[in-house]
Structures are given as C-alpha cells and as structure tokens.
Amino acid sequence: xxxxxxxxxxLIKTRGQQVxxxxxxxxxxxxxxxxxQALGQGPQFIFQYYREEENGRGNFPPRFSGLxxxxxxxxxxxxxxxxxxxxxxxxxxxxxxxxxxxxxYFGPGTRLTVT
Amino acid sequence: DQQVKQNSPSLxxxxxxxxxxxxxxxxxxxxxxxxxxxxxxxxxxxLISISSIKxxxxxxxxxxxxxxxxxxxxxxxxxxxPGDSAVYFCAATERGAQKLVFGQGTRLxxxx
Numbered sequence: 001x002x003x004x005x006x007x008x009x010x011l012i013k014t015r016g017q018q019v020x021x022x023x024x025x026x027x028x029x030x031x032x033x034x035x036x037q038a039l040g041q042g043p044q045f046i047f048q049y050y051r052e053e054e055n056g057r058g059n060f061p062p063r064f065s066g067l068x069x070x071x072x073x074x075x076x077x078x079x080x081x082x083x084x085x086x087x088x089x090x091x092x093x094x095x096x097x098x099x100x101x102x103x104x105y106f107g108p109g110t111r112l113t114v115t
Numbered sequence: 116d117q118q119v120k121q122n123s124p125s126l127x128x129x130x131x132x133x134x135x136x137x138x139x140x141x142x143x144x145x146x147x148x149x150x151x152x153x154x155x156x157x158x159x160x161x162l163i164s165i166s167s168i169k170x171x172x173x174x175x176x177x178x179x180x181x182x183x184x185x186x187x188x189x190x191x192x193x194x195x196x197p198g199d200s201a202v203y204f205c206a207a208t209e210r211g212a213q214k215l216v217f218g219q220g221t222r223l224x225x226x227x
Contacts, residue, residue: 004158006158033213033214033215035215035217040219040220041219041220042119042121042204042206042217042218042219042220043159043204043215043217044217045213045214045215045216048213048214055213056212056213056214058214090158090159092158092215102147102149102164102208102215103149103161103164104161104215105161106151106158106159106160106161107158108156108157108158109157109158
C-alpha cells in the first residue's frame with residue numbers, strides 16, 4: 001500500500017509570485033484535504049476535495065485554490081504570495097464512503113518559504 | 116477562537132514511566148477525537164482515536180480517555196519509550212464535517 005506523497009519537499013518563492021504544490025493520495029482513498037501549519041502551531045484546514053469537487057473550506061482567502069484529478073491526486077495553488085504564507089503545507093488523504101472512519105493520513109509536507 | 120487547546124507546550128518524562136498528554140475543547144458539536152504524533156521533517160502520523168459514544172479506547176501502550184462533561188481528553192502512554200519523543204497533536208471533528216481541528220501540540224521528551 002502506497003502512502004501519501006507530496007512534492008516538492010521545499011520551495012522558496014518571492015512575494016507576489018504563484019505556487020503549485022502537489023499531492024498523491026494513499027491508494028484506495030478518494031478524498032484529499034490540505035492543511036497549513038505555521039511554526040509552533042497545529043495544522044489549519046484549508047479545504048477538502050472529494051470526487052474532484054471542493055467539499056468544504058476553511059478560513060482562507062480565494063487566492064488559495066485547488067484541484068483534484070480522476071486518480072484522486074490533488075494540487076494546491078496559491079496566488080499573490082504573501083510573507084505570512086510561509087509555512088508547512090500538509091496533504092491528507094481519507095475515504096468518504098459509507099461506514100468509513102474519520103482518520104486522515106498525512107504526507108510529509110511541503111515547506112514553503114516566501115521572501 | 117481556539118476550539119481545541121493543548122495547554123502544555125512541552126512535557127518531559129522518564130523512560131518506562133507514564134506520559135499523560137492533555138487536550139481541552141470548547142465545541143460541543145465535536146463527536147470524534149484523534150491523536151497524531153509528528154517527528155521533525157515528517158507529516159503527522161495517526162495514533163489513536165475515540166468516538167464521543169465511548170469514554171476510553173486502548174491500543175497497545177496508548178490509551179485515550181474522553182470526559183465529555185468536562186470537554187477534556189487525554190492520551191496515556193505506558194511505558195514511555197525513547198522513540199515516543201515527538202510532538203503530539205490532539206484533533207477533533209464534527210459528525211459529517213470535512214475538517215480536523217487541531218490543537219497547538221505538545222512536545223514530549225522521553226529521557227533515558
């Protein structure tokens with residue numbers, strides 16, 4: 001069974017630029033959630049994708065957007081980067097079928113630094 | 116508005132003793148609770164969970180206790196081992212909700 005993978009591992013961008021982060025979900029999982037973890041804080045929910053549609057969103061502005069593909073992999077796009085966007089971005093996969101549990105399984109994350 | 120709080124940023128325990136990590140929540144709609152462990156440069160790893168219909172769930176050395184009236188849960192690790200040194204996050208979710216709400220984390224250090 002393949003776990004959740006994310007790319008790239010690290011990324012440095014300049015304020016105002018755009019970035020795309022990628023995630024491959026664990027095999028058998030159909031749902032992907034994205035979280036932002038600032039230094040010293042717990043992960044904060046950005047949004048979730050289920051069957052290629054956004055299925056819930058946290059308190060993040062529209063410049064944070066995403067996609068889910070037919071193979072359940074996902075992208076997180078952030079436009080007009082700000083310094084405060086510097087964080088660890090975590091992708092988590094899960095299954096949203098009848099009788100499934102609430103557990104989400106996380107990838108290693110992408111460390112984004114905005115200068 | 117911090118709905119899930121872990122008030123101890125750090126905890127140090129001697130190897131072989133019991134580690135107790137605490138978590139408080141304010142949202143009475145939460146009905147499922149999870150604990151994750153995180154090593155540096157890795158994503159959080161799921162440890163154990165508990166539904167609001169239970170007050171205890173055990174898995175090997177890990178036991179989670181839920182006190183709904185106090186809106187409090189705790190994770191007990193016994194006996195503690197050096198490999199348990201990590202940051203532990205408490206998380207909660209509402210029935211049918213899409214998101215996990217995390218606490219700030221507690222850094223556990225197991226001393227030999």
